[in-house]
Amino acid sequence: MKKESATPNHEEKKVRAVPEEKVSEKKQEKKEEKKPEPKPEKKPERTVQRPEIKEPERKAEVKLGLAGHIKGLVFGEIEIQKSDVSDLLDGLEMDLLESDVSYSVTEEIKQEMEKKLVGLKVKRGDVSKSVRNMIKSSLVRISGEKEGADIIDFVNKSEKPIPIMFLGVNGAGKTTTIAKVAKLLIDNGLKVVFSASDTFRAAAIEQMEVHGNRLGVRVIKRPYGSDPTAVAFDAVNHSKASGIDVVLIDTAGRQETNQSLMTELKKMVRVIQPKLKFYVGESIAGSAIIDQVNEFNKELGGIDGVILTKLDCDAKGGAVISIPHATGVPISYIGTGQGYSDLERFDSEKIIGAIVGEN
């Protein structure tokens, strides 16, 4: 990786910056000394001293590394200079952009890293490791600043029944995620119903019923074209009457710019007053999710968490850094496949470790 190679190159440069030829060049210069110039006095000092210190160090580092000793104790600390990290930060910038982190977030991270790194004192042999750890901890902090709602915790603490809405653009994975969440709740001993409130897309109600049949969850429905809020209202009333704990409300997926959908969703929020609203977005959409989350967040009075789906589908992962940073909405869960158990609690440490590369 660029990050690793940057430091060794730099060390090499320092070693080569004191070549023996230079010492002899200086001697020749001395012969030609006609004008009394003050400059030559300083240079010979630096050129003579540094190779003698550096050469044995590099050999010893290899030897001590192999023997498993602690290098830092032997070599002391160095202070990181701007020039030491400029290549590395350019590399980080490219890595982040290629991982689908948005441009503005990338620039912010780069500047923050420069501020933190320049002037930092690190063990001489540990520069690249220290820098990588620092980058990792900054990214972990950025992506996990606010903890996303934990459904089980929330449900256990709240008055029942609890309506939970799932929102997002079409095809992001809302209905599948609802089925996964139902499995999670059932496994935790809770009772669930589905509100088939996507009355817009062909086959959406049947899709809900397939999941309902497989999981043993009742589906509350009305014909296509019905008011989605009316379906959710029925589902909440049914839950009150039957001691159901959680109402999982499916919604139609359209673009966030679709005004009639927004109007419909606002009405549902007003009437049903869901206790949690999750935005379901597919990680492969990259930074496009930021605008979507911002729009839904603004229009619907606050999203409690993002569920980022399809992280198993060649997603580059940058969305986990960009979304919390650029929207202020935390990531609660990630979807990692099409099975009912492929839903994980978001763990920023784990996911950033995978992006940055451990070791």
Ligand SMILES: Nc1nc2c(ncn2[C@@H]2O[C@H](COP(=O)(O)OP(=O)(O)OP(=O)(O)O)[C@@H](O)[C@H]2O)c(=O)[nH]1
């Ligand atoms: N690989 C993978 N596929 C997923 C994941 N989540 C959902 N899918 C798939 O994505 C496709 C769309 O999922 P749906 O749940 O129908 O998406 P939706 O948001 O409800 O779509 P609309 O109802 O059309 O708005 C389906 O084929 C799902 O199986 C995931 O985490 N990983």
Ligand SMILES: [Mg+2]
């Ligand atoms: Mg759906």
